[in-house]
Amino acid sequence: MPIVTKRIIAAAFAAGGLFAHPADAAEPAASALTVGGAIRFNYVHKSWQDDYPGGFVGLDTARLDLNYDDGTVIGSAQYRYNRFPKGQGGYWQHFLHHGWAGIRLADKSELHVGLDRNPFGLQPLASNNFYESIAFYAGLEDKYDLGVTYLSDPGPFEWQLAFYPRDGGSYGGGSNTAAASNRYSYNIVPDDDAQGYGTGQRDRERDTLVGRMAWHVGPGANYEIGVSGLTGAIDNGRGTRTRRHAVAVHAQGAVGPVKVMLEALRYRYGTAHGPTQTYAGLDPNSFVMLGAFGYPFPVASKGDIYLVNVSHDIPGRLGPLGGFRVYNDYSVLRKRSGAYKDSVQNVTGMSFSSGKWTFYADFMLGKHHPYLSPDGGGLAAASAAHDGFTRRINLQAGYYF
Structure with missing residues (x-):
């Protein structure tokens, strides 16, 4: 069998979640396949959750990672299983986080095909903390879709271009989850009558085009400035397509142990909702339904997101502990549709x-945030009964292998 064929087969194993047959273990390409994973546990306390005054502890995630890289053929896949305690919904789900195969070209640029991260904004994340930023919940950070991604060769100037005909799809979950929202990435999804808002909205993302450019400047190219753009279709499930757009500018850099991340973005989700596709008397075109982790919630159809993150790496060790980083991540969503109040994190x-x-x-x-308050409005409408700040404490231990 030609060596190129062997490499492609091995990469397909990595991207598809399959294991190589033991008889192939002695072949040179097999050493490029690595298997790993993680299991994570959380303690969570919510200031508004009176029925759990002492917080709760539970499993967060168990996952399997597969990666392949022989220098030319590359691939990566990750599958996750979540089971959350009653204080966090009392549900379980599983989904493909990502899964792609590709090639590394002679100039070190890469071409990926499959479920891959959108090259939009700060990369790989726009945050330091476990829960990421408001951009994540608006579907504009750490987002994965199905299609083709090109990453230029590394250097002072880098660019990425991607086309995603479909989103990442939904997988499985308990009976108390919304079927269309059993996924990792926050996508525009059909609402759910039992586990959602019953709006009857049936939107889905289609044909998304994403582009990003970044310049590395300063001493040692230690600073990055960049611009990103996104455009795509929204299929409303009734034969009508509208458009969605987003643009972002970002900057990040480090001075010694201190790193700063900045981003400003504007998005617009065009909609074609009928007068009955709403809840609580809201303008049906002032919000869209985004879903992930088992549940959908409404997000303002137009808005601006700003984020400012500062972190400091602390050298040295404390007994067996090391790699200390302290940080403060701030993000805000200023809504430009409806009379909606800002969401802050x-x-x-x-x-x-x-x-x-x-x-x-x-x-x-x-x-006014689905993970930080009892606010039923997600990232769109805000209840007057919960206008103040609320608190959440998250302590996590994760074993990565």
């Missing part, structure tokens, strides 16, 4: 590690 925390263990300790403060 601020996370002050620390991460550190010991061998294969990684730990997060996050203090989260925010309002």
Whole structure:
């Protein structure tokens, strides 16, 4: 069998979640395939959750990672299983986080095909903490879709271009989850009558084009400035397509142990909702339904997101612990549709590690946010009964192998 064929088969195993047959273990390409994973546990306390005054502890995630890289053929896949305790919904789900195969070209640029991260904004993440930023919940950070991604060769100037005909799809979950929202990435999804808002909205993302350019400047190319753009279709399930757009500018850099991340983005989700596709008397075209992790919630159809993150790496060790980083991540969503109040998220925390263990300790403060308040409006409408800031404490231990 030609060596190129063997490499492609091995890469397909990595991207598809399959294991190589033991008889292939002695072949040279097999050494490029690595298997790993993680299991993570959380302690969570929510200031608004009176029925759990002492918080709760539970499994967060168990996952399997497969990666392949023989220098030319590359691939990566990850599958996750979540089971959350009653204080966090009492549900389970599983989904493909990502899965792609590709090639590395002679100039070190890469071409990927499959479920891959959108090259939009700060990369790979626009945050330091475990819960990421408001951009994540608006579908504009750490987002994965199905299609083709090109990454230019590394250097002072880099660019990425991607086309995604479909989103990442939905997978499985308990009976108390919304079927269309059993996924990792926050996508525009059909609403759910039992586990959602019953709006009857049936939107889906289609034909998304994403482009990003970044310049590395300063001493040692230690600073990055960049611009990103996104455009795509929204299929409303009734034969009508509208458009969605987003643009972002970002900058990040480090001075010694201090790193700063900045991003400003504007998005617009065009809609074609009928007068009955709403809830609580809201303008049906002032919001869209985004879903992931088992449930959908409404997000303002137009808005601006700003984020400012500062982190400081602390050298040295404390017994078996090391890799200390303290940070403060701030993000805000200013809504430009409906008479909707701003959503705010601020996370002050620390991460550190010991061998294969990684730990997060996050203090989260925010309002009008689906993960930081009892606000039923997600990132769109806000209840007058919950206009103040609420708090969430998250302590996590994760074993990575």
